[in-house]
Amino acid sequence: MRNKLLCGGVLLLSSLMPVAQVSTPSSTTSLLQDAAQAMTAGKLARAETDLQTVLRTAPDDYLALDLLGVVRVLQHRDVEAEQLFRRAVQKKADFAAAHAHLGLLYLQKGRADDAVPQLRESLRIDSARTDASDALVHTLRDQSKTAAAAGDSGSSLALLREARNYAPDNPDVQFEFGAMALQLSLWQDAIAAFQQTLKLRQNDAVALYSLGRAFLGEWKFEDARQQFARYVEARPDDASGHCALGMTLAALESTQEAREQFERAIVLAPEQTESYFRLGLIELNVKDLDEAATNFRIVLTRASKHAGALSALGRVAFEQKRYSDAIDLLQRAIASDDSLREAHYYLGLTFVRVGRKEEADSQLQIATRLEHDEAQHRRTVLRIQDGEGGDHNSDPKK
Amino acid sequence: MKSFSKFSTRAMLSGIALIFGTWLSFAASPNSPTPGSFVDVTEKLGIHFRRQASPTSRKYLLETMGSGVALFDYDNDGRLDIFFANGARLDDPTPKNSIPKKDSPKYWNRLYHQKSDGTFEDVTECAGLTGLGYSTGVAVGDYDNDGFEDLYVAGYGHSTLYHNNGDGTFTDVTVAAGVAGSGWMTSAAWVDYDNDGRLDLVVARYMQWDFDDVFCGRPEKGGFRSYCHPDLFKPESVLLFHNDGGGKFSEVAHQAGIDKPGKGLGLAIADYDHDGFMDILLANDSMSEYLFHNRGNGTFEEVGLPSGAGLDSNGNTFAGMGVDFEDYNNDGWPDIIITDLANQRYALYTNLKDGTFDYSTTVTGLNAISLLHSGWGVRFLDYDNDGWKDLLIVQSHVIDTIETYDPNVRYREPPLLLRNERGKKFVDVSAASGDVFHQDWTARGLAVGDINNDGKLDAVVTSNDGPAWVLLNQTDTPNHWVTLNLVGVKSNRDAIGAQVRVSTTVGDQFATVTTSSSYQSSSDKRLHFGLGTADAIREIEIRWPSGIRQILRDQKPDRIVTIAEPLK
Numbered sequence: 001m002r003n004k005l006l007c008g009g010v011l012l013l014s015s016l017m018p019v020a021q022v023s024t025p026s027s028t029t030s031l032l033q034d035a036a037q038a039m040t041a042g043k044l045a046r047a048e049t050d051l052q053t054v055l056r057t058a059p060d061d062y063l064a065l066d067l068l069g070v071v072r073v074l075q076h077r078d079v080e081a082e083q084l085f086r087r088a089v090q091k092k093a094d095f096a097a098a099h100a101h102l103g104l105l106y107l108q109k110g111r112a113d114d115a116v117p118q119l120r121e122s123l124r125i126d127s128a129r130t131d132a133s134d135a136l137v138h139t140l141r142d143q144s145k146t147a148a149a150a151g152d153s154g155s156s157l158a159l160l161r162e163a164r165n166y167a168p169d170n171p172d173v174q175f176e177f178g179a180m181a182l183q184l185s186l187w188q189d190a191i192a193a194f195q196q197t198l199k200l201r202q203n204d205a206v207a208l209y210s211l212g213r214a215f216l217g218e219w220k221f222e223d224a225r226q227q228f229a230r231y232v233e234a235r236p237d238d239a240s241g242h243c244a245l246g247m248t249l250a251a252l253e254s255t256q257e258a259r260e261q262f263e264r265a266i267v268l269a270p271e272q273t274e275s276y277f278r279l280g281l282i283e284l285n286v287k288d289l290d291e292a293a294t295n296f297r298i299v300l301t302r303a304s305k306h307a308g309a310l311s312a313l314g315r316v317a318f319e320q321k322r323y324s325d326a327i328d329l330l331q332r333a334i335a336s337d338d339s340l341r342e343a344h345y346y347l348g349l350t351f352v353r354v355g356r357k358e359e360a361d362s363q364l365q366i367a368t369r370l371e372h373d374e375a376q377h378r379r380t381v382l383r384i385q386d387g388e389g390g391d392h393n394s395d396p397k398k
Numbered sequence: 399m400k401s402f403s404k405f406s407t408r409a410m411l412s413g414i415a416l417i418f419g420t421w422l423s424f425a426a427s428p429n430s431p432t433p434g435s436f437v438d439v440t441e442k443l444g445i446h447f448r449r450q451a452s453p454t455s456r457k458y459l460l461e462t463m464g465s466g467v468a469l470f471d472y473d474n475d476g477r478l479d480i481f482f483a484n485g486a487r488l489d490d491p492t493p494k495n496s497i498p499k500k501d502s503p504k505y506w507n508r509l510y511h512q513k514s515d516g517t518f519e520d521v522t523e524c525a526g527l528t529g530l531g532y533s534t535g536v537a538v539g540d541y542d543n544d545g546f547e548d549l550y551v552a553g554y555g556h557s558t559l560y561h562n563n564g565d566g567t568f569t570d571v572t573v574a575a576g577v578a579g580s581g582w583m584t585s586a587a588w589v590d591y592d593n594d595g596r597l598d599l600v601v602a603r604y605m606q607w608d609f610d611d612v613f614c615g616r617p618e619k620g621g622f623r624s625y626c627h628p629d630l631f632k633p634e635s636v637l638l639f640h641n642d643g644g645g646k647f648s649e650v651a652h653q654a655g656i657d658k659p660g661k662g663l664g665l666a667i668a669d670y671d672h673d674g675f676m677d678i679l680l681a682n683d684s685m686s687e688y689l690f691h692n693r694g695n696g697t698f699e700e701v702g703l704p705s706g707a708g709l710d711s712n713g714n715t716f717a718g719m720g721v722d723f724e725d726y727n728n729d730g731w732p733d734i735i736i737t738d739l740a741n742q743r744y745a746l747y748t749n750l751k752d753g754t755f756d757y758s759t760t761v762t763g764l765n766a767i768s769l770l771h772s773g774w775g776v777r778f779l780d781y782d783n784d785g786w787k788d789l790l791i792v793q794s795h796v797i798d799t800i801e802t803y804d805p806n807v808r809y810r811e812p813p814l815l816l817r818n819e820r821g822k823k824f825v826d827v828s829a830a831s832g833d834v835f836h837q838d839w840t841a842r843g844l845a846v847g848d849i850n851n852d853g854k855l856d857a858v859v860t861s862n863d864g865p866a867w868v869l870l871n872q873t874d875t876p877n878h879w880v881t882l883n884l885v886g887v888k889s890n891r892d893a894i895g896a897q898v899r900v901s902t903t904v905g906d907q908f909a910t911v912t913t914s915s916s917y918q919s920s921s922d923k924r925l926h927f928g929l930g931t932a933d934a935i936r937e938i939e940i941r942w943p944s945g946i947r948q949i950l951r952d953q954k955p956d957r958i959v960t961i962a963e964p965l966k
Binding site for chain 1: 629684686703704705706709711712713714715741754760761765766769804806
């Protein structure tokens with residue numbers, strides 16, 4: 001941090017020199033130049049002498065105040081440094097360097113909350129200041145992580161959104177923002193961020209995979225397929241890539257190709273459950289019930305409370321008119337995950353078949369409510385994406 | 399030895415024929431299914447209708463939902479005529495509580511009379527059918543059993559019942575009949591739900607909607623305005639008008655238990671449980687689909703969800719729009735097709751004969767075909783007379799800016815022709831079935847009927863804001879056919895609700911007389927059956943709405959047969 005200040009101070013002086021030459025007497029300019037050179041050479045005593053000389057004749061010289069603040073920081077006299085930076089910004093509120101230095105000093109003292117406004121102000125005045133932007137972006141990312149760890153995803157995302165504005169060409173920031181947006185189901189934001197990540201860092205496999213996931217969330221299956229295909233090409237031995245590609249192909253109704261991807265994923269990671277589950281769903285949809293059941297049972301031998309597999313096996317039993325088994329399996333699925341709409345729906349249908357009307361109505365109502373809630377959630381997400389006051393009620397994917 | 403040689407040669411030949419035949423049937427299906435041939439003859443026949451949606455910058459939902467079309471013979475000359483429902487002027491903005499008006503001839507509904515040479519003439523004004531307000535759906539039925547088809551034109555805020563005077567003119571009898579309705583009315587269906595011999599009227603309503611200036615879309619710079627999602631509006635119940643006789647109707651939806659609020663767009667009728675009473679299917683937008691089971695005592699029970707015909711196989715709702723309720727697999731039990739939006743897949747429900755349905759979209763191949771399509775009007779029709787009801791679906795997304803949301807989905811789309819492979823699979827034969835299947839339309843309404851009485855089913859399609867299309871079926875096929883024109887005596891004269899089985903050497907087929915299905919449209923009430931290679935009809939069995947059963951044997955094919963209801 002002290003090196004950053006020194007570097008910033010020298011930069012400041014060189015960049016402001018033409019202005020200083022115009023607005024200050026030539027002797028003052030010479031002294032400030034000399035002080036800056038002395039600081040660069042590590043001759044802090046000489047720099048201080050020069051700056052004190054300036055301040056004796058011009059006690060409000062904000063350049064001298066700021067440079068002397070830098071000297072004090074290098075001398076580990078932080079209290080005085082803070083006072084000098086504060087005086088500098090008092091004398092000239094739109095002096096970006098002093099705000100930056102004050103912010104950096106606060107950061108050094110662990111006072112991030114005080115630092116951030118100073119760094120923001122510095123960048124508002126001079127958006128090209130890399131010392132301030134680097135420090136601010138670093139701080140915002142740290143604060144975002146803290147917020148996420150505390151479960152405050154909204155704040156975490158907002159902090160990363162700001163960091164992204166200051167560092168649009170930083171692939172890490174873009175990726176972190178995309179990841180948080182993905183977590184919050186803000187698909188469009190996530191897509192934009194991952195696309196930017198990939199522009200800045202081509203062939204970033206994790207960003208490719210994440211972009212595919214975001215497209216899946218947006219129901220843009222063809223776009224998702226393209227990303228996962230690139231991912232699989234980059235990482236052919238990663239089972240999760242083949243599984244994700246398979247899911248996308250299944251959504252695109254390319255069931256044979258989907259099946260091949262799931263089978264490849266199983267070869268690569270035989271102990272997994274997801275690809276067996278997805279294979280089972282394909283078989284269930286085409287009513288190859290025995291094959292579907294085989295796959296779901298494999299899942300359940302490895303994860304006995306897998307709600308999706310229990311529910312799907314319940315559907316198989318329903319289709320086979322083994323209603324007692326269906327009820328048992330679907331109730332177990334709901335016990336594992338009572339928000340599983342499909343399980344409530346098929347349990348309701350099963351109760352209808354066995355004449356248990358009241359229970360059927362109850363389950364079908366739950367299924368309807370869950371479906372409605374999911375739709376509302378999707379629309380809320382879209383409103384958030386559109387920003388304050390925005391509305392996006394015309395979701396085409398009703 | 400000689401006879402053995404003869405025997406073995408014959409056996410060998412028959413074996414080869416068998417193998418060859420088997421191979422042929424495999425080769426023909428499904429890799430090279432028989433395409434259709436539908437030709438656009440709109441201009442040639444003298445049809446110049448253009449539907450006016452009156453689009454505004456406010457993106458009122460009304461302006462994207464289209465209007466329907468009717469194919470019917472209003473003057474009993476044996477030739478089908480065409481009625482088009484049309485929009486009306488919308489101001490930009492249109493004040494709340496407004497009822498739009500047809501203040502220019504371009505907004506008129508249109509009646510085209512088919513002349514003896516097969517061309518059409520516009521007789522709208524003479525017939526007295528210019529219309530009122532923003533018209534949506536149309537339903538044809540002879541509500542007073544006088545032998546002339548009457549017309550119900552649904553609309554926004556007000557619907558109109560036109561009595562056919564039998565002399566080429568119609569009289570607006572809405573007020574006297576008490577069927578004006580209210581709200582946003584969409585499809586309508588004539589059905590004798592209590593089997594009293596008089597047609598009653600069901601009218602679907604979309605939702606509680608007005609010309610409020612609700613912004614939907616993306617408000618940011620570079621964003622756009624779009625049509626609002628129906629979830630923003632409250633559902634609305636159907637109207638059920640009981641025909642009391644004497645030209646009077648009573649609205650009985652509540653008493654009949656059919657007033658469960660929905661977001662109804664499509665209507666179709668069939669007796670799905672063979673109890674002798676017509677049931678009603680309502681395609682709802684973004685809600686569970688409603689199946690109103692007719693209890694036979696003047697009341698209904700909504701059983702969409704418990705019957706398995708309410709949601710898709712994952713328990714999801716979809717944007718139900720067009721609907722048909724016919725037996726696609728020739729098992730004698732009415733099945734259901736409902737069109738919806740892209741990424742939802744058209745919903746096909748197979749009747750399991752026990753009051754429940756199986757979602758058969760995936761197993762019949764409709765999932766892959768319909769994944770990226772958005773459908774409105776839909777009809778089961780046997781375009782190649784092979785004895786299996788195929789599917790004709792007219793398409794377009796509801797949102798004109800959809801391509802900015804999702805580049806994989808298109809606003810304008812060609813129609814879709816799907817061949818029914820013996821009730822097991824549907825195969826897309828659109829590409830080889832004529833130029834019209836390569837044209838991008840904003841289609842909405844679809845009516846089907848044999849316009850030129852040549853034994854092949856034709857179609858009329860409407861667009862949201864533009865022309866209509868008359869599609870003549872010129873499919874080259876040697877297959878036989880029969881068209882049955884049923885005339886009720888004790889039953890309603892249109893015989894709507896009559897259930898017919900046609901039996902030939904190649905199997906049985908079943909159909910129900912109705913004019914209502916598809917989307918806001920009304921089709922030829924005559925029943926058309928493709929008979930494949932069968933050159934004789936063993937048996938025609940009719941179960942009339944009155945309960946009378948009639949059997950005709952040894953009928954000749956390739957003709958239109960008029961059958962009157964026997965006295966008992």
